[in-house]
Amino acid sequence: MCLGVPGKVLTVDGSVATVDFFGVRRDVRLDIVDEPVEPGDYVMNHVGFAIRRIPPAEVKETLALYEQLLAAISSEDLLAADIRGEITATGEKK
Amino acid sequence: MSDAGRNAMQFRDPARAARMAALLERVVGEIGREPVSVMHVCGSHEQAIARFGLRAIFPRALEVIMGPGCPVCVTDMPEIDEAVALAEDGIRIATYGDMLRVPGTARSLADTQAAGAKVDVVYSVTQAQQLAAKLDEELVFFASGFETTAVATAAVLLGSPPPNFSILSAHKYIPPVMEIVAEMPDTRVEGFLAAGHAATITGSAIFERFVERHQIPVVVAGFEPLDILAGLAKLVELVRDRRPEVANMYPRCVTREGNRRAQEVLWKVFRPVGGRWRGIAHVPNGNLRLRDEFTRFDARRRFKIDVSRLWDYAPPSLAHSCICGDIMAGIASPSSCPLFGRQCVPDNPVGACMVSTEGTCRIWHQYGGQLDLRDKDERA
Numbered sequence: 001m002c003l004g005v006p007g008k009v010l011t012v013d014g015s016v017a018t019v020d021f022f023g024v025r026r027d028v029r030l031d032i033v034d035e036p037v038e039p040g041d042y043v044m045n046h047v048g049f050a051i052r053r054i055p056p057a058e059v060k061e062t063l064a065l066y067e068q069l070l071a072a073i074s075s076e077d078l079l080a081a082d083i084r085g086e087i088t089a090t091g092e093k094k
Numbered sequence: 095m096s097d098a099g100r101n102a103m104q105f106r107d108p109a110r111a112a113r114m115a116a117l118l119e120r121v122v123g124e125i126g127r128e129p130v131s132v133m134h135v136c137g138s139h140e141q142a143i144a145r146f147g148l149r150a151i152f153p154r155a156l157e158v159i160m161g162p163g164c165p166v167c168v169t170d171m172p173e174i175d176e177a178v179a180l181a182e183d184g185i186r187i188a189t190y191g192d193m194l195r196v197p198g199t200a201r202s203l204a205d206t207q208a209a210g211a212k213v214d215v216v217y218s219v220t221q222a223q224q225l226a227a228k229l230d231e232e233l234v235f236f237a238s239g240f241e242t243t244a245v246a247t248a249a250v251l252l253g254s255p256p257p258n259f260s261i262l263s264a265h266k267y268i269p270p271v272m273e274i275v276a277e278m279p280d281t282r283v284e285g286f287l288a289a290g291h292a293a294t295i296t297g298s299a300i301f302e303r304f305v306e307r308h309q310i311p312v313v314v315a316g317f318e319p320l321d322i323l324a325g326l327a328k329l330v331e332l333v334r335d336r337r338p339e340v341a342n343m344y345p346r347c348v349t350r351e352g353n354r355r356a357q358e359v360l361w362k363v364f365r366p367v368g369g370r371w372r373g374i375a376h377v378p379n380g381n382l383r384l385r386d387e388f389t390r391f392d393a394r395r396r397f398k399i400d401v402s403r404l405w406d407y408a409p410p411s412l413a414h415s416c417i418c419g420d421i422m423a424g425i426a427s428p429s430s431c432p433l434f435g436r437q438c439v440p441d442n443p444v445g446a447c448m449v450s451t452e453g454t455c456r457i458w459h460q461y462g463g464q465l466d467l468r469d470k471d472e473r474a
Contacts, residue, residue, distance in 0.1 A: 003138040003317055004242075004291045029220065031249040032356040044294065044347060047239075047246045048218040051353060052294050058346035064106055065318045078141045078451050078460055089218035 003079065004046040005086035006054060006062050009037050017050065019043065019090070022070055027091035048089045105146075105319055114323040119153045121330045128155030131282040132329055133275065133424050135163035135268055136289030137452020138317055144461040146319040156330065157282075159424035160457075162271050163289065165239045165264075166192040166450035167418065168371040173264045174198035175401040176394070177236045180262065181211035185397065186229070187262075188214040188222040189236035192450040195443060197413065200404045203236075219247045226259035234393045238264045242292045244382050245356045248363035251384075251391050262393040265382035267366050268292060269300055274375050276308040280425050283310070285329045290316040290344040295360070297352025298342040309338040316344040363388055372446055373419025412437055416445035421454050428458045435459060 007019035007028070015030045017037060030037060033050040037043055042059045043050040054062055069080045105111035122130055134140065140160040143149060152158060162168050175198045181187045187203065194204040194215065207213040216222045219235055226233035237247045244265040251261065268289075275281055288301060293314045301312040311332035315325025325343045332339055342348050362385075369381035384392040393399070415433055420426040428434045428447075438444040440456055447453035451460075 003141075004294075029249065031253070032245055032353065032359050034353040034355060044291070046242055046291060048220040049246045049249060051242070051245070051291070051356060052347060055346065062346060065316075068106065077145065078457060079138070079145055081451065082138065082141070085217055089221070091220060091224075 003082050003086065004044050004051065005083050006042055006044050006059075006066060009039050009041045009043060011039055012037060016091070017043070019045070019050075021087045021090070022066070024087055026087060029091075045086065045090065047086070048091060107320065111151075111320060111323060114320065114327055115151045117327045118156065118323060118330065121327060121334055122153040122156045125155075125330065125334045129157040129282070130155055130284060130330060130333060131157040131159060131424070132285040132287060132326065132333070133159045133161040133283045134287035134289070134315075135161045135272065136287075136292070137164045137450070137457070138291075139163065139287065139289060139315070139322060140454060140457050141452070142317050142319060142322060144457050148319060148322060152326075156326070158287075158326065159283065159427075160422075160454045161275055161283075161286075161424055162371060162374055162422040163268075164422075164447065164450050164452040164454070165243070165266050166190070166196060167422065167446040167453045168266060168271075168374060169193070169196055169238055169264045169446065170370045170372045171197065171199045172370075172401060173262075174202065175200075175404045176399050177203055177234075177262055178206050179399050179401045179404060180234055180393065180397060181206045181213055183397070183400075184212075186212040186214065186231055186233045187236050188216045188225055188233055190217070190238060191215045192452070193236060193238055195449045196446045197443075197449075198404065199401075219250045223250050223253075223255050223259055227256045229258065232258050232260070234260050234262050234397075236262045236264065238266075240266055240268050240292055241360060241382070242295050244364055245295055245360045248359045251363050251388055252359060255391065260391050260393040260396050261384060263364070263381075263383055265364065266371065266377075267380055267382055269296075269304060270366070270379045271371060271374065271377050272301075272304055272312075273308070274377050274380075275423060276304075276310055278423060278425075281423070283424055284333050285310055286312045287322075287325050287329060288312050288314045290314060290321070290347055293342075293344070293348045293352065295353050295356045297350055297357075298340050298348055299350045300352070301340045305338050305340050311338050311341070313341045314344050314348050316347065373416075373422055412444050418445040418447040418453075418455070421447060428455045431455070
């Protein structure tokens with residue numbers, strides 16, 4: 001639960017952003033993100049809310065863990081399951 | 095296939111990992127006694143340590159304990175009872191999947207659901223709110239999680255949730271329980287590894303007062319195997335040098351001040367109150383409850399919750415042998431529990447630590463049962 005999941009902002013519509021999570025597009029809320037975000041930014045998300053705009057210089061390092069974990073297709077992997085859960089926690093793309 | 099994937103050591107930068115492991119070994123050696131015990135308070139840290147097999151490269155003398163870092167596990171029986179009582183009164187409950195099988199005094203929510211009560215699993219408070227909007231009946235979101243998750247609950251309440259939506263808060267606040275663990279007479283904890291994303295919200299500054307009071311160092315760390323190794327190396331350095339300080343080893347996500355906006359949202363909606371954490375103790379300011387301004391969304395005020403009928407029941411004797419509390423306090427480990435992997439398994443859990451995917455027992459069971467091959471646990 002505390003892992004969160006990073007994604008790339010595609011569009012911003014008021015307090016909702018459409019975010020790409022490793023190929024899956026979902027809506028996340030921007031009510032509590034620390035800085036204004038715009039398309040192209042990466043954000044860290046938890047239970048459907050962006051909680052941090054990831055500084056551009058840190059994006060690659062941040063994504064690495066998730067790419068590695070998602071590459072493991074084991075359904076038993078708790079960390080990978082957590083990341084998929086976080087993606088599911090975001091809003092259905094409308 | 096899954097075994098090959100999860101047992102392999104897969105560092106992105108093996109050379110850096112080797113250097114980090116060597117540093118850890120050297121510093122722990124310089125401390126010159128054993129065990130050197132440090133505690134982390136995050137299910138995701140334990141999952142990463144287990145998944146990447148990090149305990150195999152920790153120095154022999156270093157003991158890394160998972161503390162009360164699983165919000166589902168520390169949800170106390172009376173809190174589960176409140177949700178069960180509401181469900182039995184015909185109120186629809188939505189909650190995170192991990193909460194379903196956590197034992198209450200008499201029953202879990204899963205038992206109640208099997209008996210016909212309306213219990214829905216959601217992945218987020220937003221989904222619960224959306225579900226409520228589609229229904230003509232009351233929906234109570236049974237909210238668990240630490241401050242990181244409570245912020246989302248708060249943000250939804252500050253929006254305009256539907257009138258049939260309310261919250262039964264079992265949200266917990268981590269900093270106060272660190273005080274409790276540090277003050278336990280049996281504690282061997284010499285330093286804390288704090289969870290990166292909780293600190294993204296609260297900021298690393300939140301630990302400064304704790305460090306000052308208890309003279310124990312706190313290091314904020316991320317979730318990459320390398321982040322964890324780097325965090326531990328920093329932590330044992332601070333232990334070695336007797337420097338009780340806060341160090342932020344996860345600057346790419348955590349600042350000293352944290353996310354001010356999220357903090358405002360959190361404290362606008364919630365107030366900290368004292369309450370029991372399962373197996374641990376009464377934790378002053380450890381529970382997050384809705385402020386008076388949000389009474390209309392507070393299931394505890396909206397409904398008359400009668401849990402007394404669940405209490406004329408003696409829990410099965412097996413539950414008395416559960417040592418979840420000692421495990422979360424860092425006094426015992428799963429391998430010193432006689433139930434672990436025998437009577438207590440994920441499909442038939444005795445204690446909450448075997449239920450949640452963030453529970454120490456569940457994680458150890460998932461990744462092979464005996465994670466600390468050095469097995470120093472005969473002491474327990």
